Amino acid sequence: MNSLYIAGEWLAGQGESFQSVNPVTQQVLWAGEGATAAQVESAVQAARQAFPGWARRTLEERISVLEAFAAALKNHADELARTIGEETGKPLWEAATEVTSMVNKIAISVQSYRERTGEKSGPLGDATAVLRHKPHGVVAVFGPYNFPGHLPNGHIVPALLAGNSVLFKPSELTPKVAELTVKCWIEAGLPAGVLNLLQGARETGIALAANPGIDGLFFTGSSRTGNHLHKQFSGRPDKILALEMGGNNPLVVDQVADLDAAVYTIIQSAFISAGQRCTCARRLLVPQGAWGDTLLARLVAVSSTIDVGAFDQQPAPFMGSVISLGAAKALMEAQEHLLANGAVALLEMTQPQAQAALLTPGILDVTAVADRPDEELFGPLLQVIRYADFEAAIAEANDTAYGLAAGLLSDSEARYQQFWLESRAGIVNWNKQLTGAASSAPFGGVGASGNHRASAYYAADYCAYPVASLETPSLTLPAALTPGVRMS
Numbered sequence: 001m002n003s004l005y006i007a008g009e010w011l012a013g014q015g016e017s018f019q020s021v022n023p024v025t026q027q028v029l030w031a032g033e034g035a036t037a038a039q040v041e042s043a044v045q046a047a048r049q050a051f052p053g054w055a056r057r058t059l060e061e062r063i064s065v066l067e068a069f070a071a072a073l074k075n076h077a078d079e080l081a082r083t084i085g086e087e088t089g090k091p092l093w094e095a096a097t098e099v100t101s102m103v104n105k106i107a108i109s110v111q112s113y114r115e116r117t118g119e120k121s122g123p124l125g126d127a128t129a130v131l132r133h134k135p136h137g138v139v140a141v142f143g144p145y146n147f148p149g150h151l152p153n154g155h156i157v158p159a160l161l162a163g164n165s166v167l168f169k170p171s172e173l174t175p176k177v178a179e180l181t182v183k184c185w186i187e188a189g190l191p192a193g194v195l196n197l198l199q200g201a202r203e204t205g206i207a208l209a210a211n212p213g214i215d216g217l218f219f220t221g222s223s224r225t226g227n228h229l230h231k232q233f234s235g236r237p238d239k240i241l242a243l244e245m246g247g248n249n250p251l252v253v254d255q256v257a258d259l260d261a262a263v264y265t266i267i268q269s270a271f272i273s274a275g276q277r278c279t280c281a282r283r284l285l286v287p288q289g290a291w292g293d294t295l296l297a298r299l300v301a302v303s304s305t306i307d308v309g310a311f312d313q314q315p316a317p318f319m320g321s322v323i324s325l326g327a328a329k330a331l332m333e334a335q336e337h338l339l340a341n342g343a344v345a346l347l348e349m350t351q352p353q354a355q356a357a358l359l360t361p362g363i364l365d366v367t368a369v370a371d372r373p374d375e376e377l378f379g380p381l382l383q384v385i386r387y388a389d390f391e392a393a394i395a396e397a398n399d400t401a402y403g404l405a406a407g408l409l410s411d412s413e414a415r416y417q418q419f420w421l422e423s424r425a426g427i428v429n430w431n432k433q434l435t436g437a438a439s440s441a442p443f444g445g446v447g448a449s450g451n452h453r454a455s456a457y458y459a460a461d462y463c464a465y466p467v468a469s470l471e472t473p474s475l476t477l478p479a480a481l482t483p484g485v486r487m488s
């Protein structure tokens with residue numbers, strides 16, 4: 001199986017064998033070998049060779065290749081959505097929205113490039129001050145499994161647009177989506193070596209991150225791996241590192257008039273993608289008292305009727321599976337651990353079939369759990385914390401090392417203003433679900449969620465560096481010389 005794409009050629013990996021499976025049926029979807037350190041090195045060399053030619057193309061030439069890629073994505077939209085669905089377990093309707101986000105990324109990246117990293121000039125004294133941007137060179141892109149198309153695309157498209165060449169290391173859980181995406185780039189006419197595909201698991205990732213030939217690394221994935229990369233890149237100010245990591249996101253509910261709207265928004269925040277979005281609400285903060293009790297009873301009643309099923313089930317389910325049997329097991333164990341430590345199951349998460357990674361939504365009241373672990377449980381398990389007053393709710397919301405997304409459901413604008421001012425996160429929403437961030441806005445977190453290099457609309461910023469020039473076509477002596485310098 002030719003799993004790698006290096007210097008415009010498909011070739012077999014010489015590293016570890018691995019495969020991807022449908023998380024519900026366990027059917028093998030893709031099997032191949034990962035890249036060894038030597039193959040990573042040859043891909044870096046290919047990218048380095050291809051870089052000058054790609055960077056010297058005009059912006060309009062690069063845009064036309066990107067637009068051809070968008071057209072290729074549209075041509076293969078059904079196949080791509082199906083591949084995303086079968087490899088991740090997400091329902092087809094949701095996989096189709098991921099493909100749409102990939103297509104839309106092209107126009108948004110072009111707009112962002114022009115606005116944030118384009119060219120500007122103006123007179124400065126007897127010269128012209130010009131601001132232009134240059135690509136970093138060869139950059140590595142690491143993708144997560146939860147959006148195997150859209151999220152790597154969110155780094156690759158702006159990186160190529162800026163003139164970088166790219167080494168793409170997808171998640172080992174979703175190699176088939178990555179392969180199909182790269183085929184769309186080939187169909188678009190991207191020159192050989194400009195985008196190289198390095199399939200493989202952790203060992204391939206380690207070899208790529210450690211390769212001295214890369215000028216930067218753009219990562220979306222877990223905080224654990226991101227932290228490790230941050231340490232690895234310490235003392236290397238010459239390399240750009242952009243980290244998009246996880247969150248332990250709070251959603252605070254204030255007493256609102258429309259209870260059902262609150263319940264619907266909570267469900268969209270906590271359970272979409274089976275809870276496998278970095279923006280998902282993990283902690284639901286609910287006021288103590290009768291209104292809070294009523295809200296939770298309604299939330300439990302509606303959540304217990306959510307359809308969970310295979311990606312291609314008809315009628316379509318709201319939730320598909322989690323990514324693997326291993327992930328399902330870890331989530332079930334995390335639930336058991338919380339229950340053993342004083343959590344109360346309002347709706348117990350279950351795994352109806354041992355051999356399928358389908359989980360039903362879970363809602364635990366963890367108010368009584370001492371020393372609640374501040375960790376991201378990447379699945380459909382929502383933790384409820386009851387609060388006494390709004391100040392306590394904000395303190396609880398901020399009681400996390402992460403800082404990706406935070407939300408407030410409230411009819412009071414004054415409360416939102418207070419929440420906005422006092423909460424610490426890169427996304428702060430009012431009466432809107434936490435998930436589904438717009439590509440036309442910056443996307444990133446603070447604390448353990450990121451390293452202040454927001455992606456989405458601001459990805460242009462980490463894909464190029466600014467070059468400030470003072471320019472004048474002829475060299476002339478200034479009218480007045482500085483004191484102490486004699487020209488005669």
Ligand SMILES: NC(=O)C1=CN([C@@H]2O[C@H](COP(=O)(O)OP(=O)(O)OC[C@H]3O[C@@H](n4cnc5c(N)ncnc54)[C@H](O)[C@@H]3O)[C@@H](O)[C@H]2O)C=CC1
Pocket residue numbers: 142143144145146147151169170171172200201202205206209220221222223224225226228244245246247277278376378404449
């Ligand atoms: N803030 C954001 O934009 C987003 C964050 N995420 C986060 O991603 C996580 C889920 O994705 P996963 O694929 O499980 O993340 P992960 O961290 O396990 O893997 C991400 C990538 O890093 C590679 N990798 C793992 N260990 C490595 C090492 N030591 N050195 C170099 N490479 C290594 C993997 O092979 C994969 O390609 C969740 O925590 C989620 O919150 C997911 C989507 C968006």
Ligand SMILES: O=C(O)CCC(=O)N[C@@H](CCC(=O)O)C(=O)O
Pocket residue numbers: 146147151154276277278279434435436437438439440443455456457
């Ligand atoms: O990157 C973009 O274009 C916008 C950010 C985005 O799509 N966020 C999604 C998924 C984030 C995740 O889980 O990783 C969202 O907010 O739902």
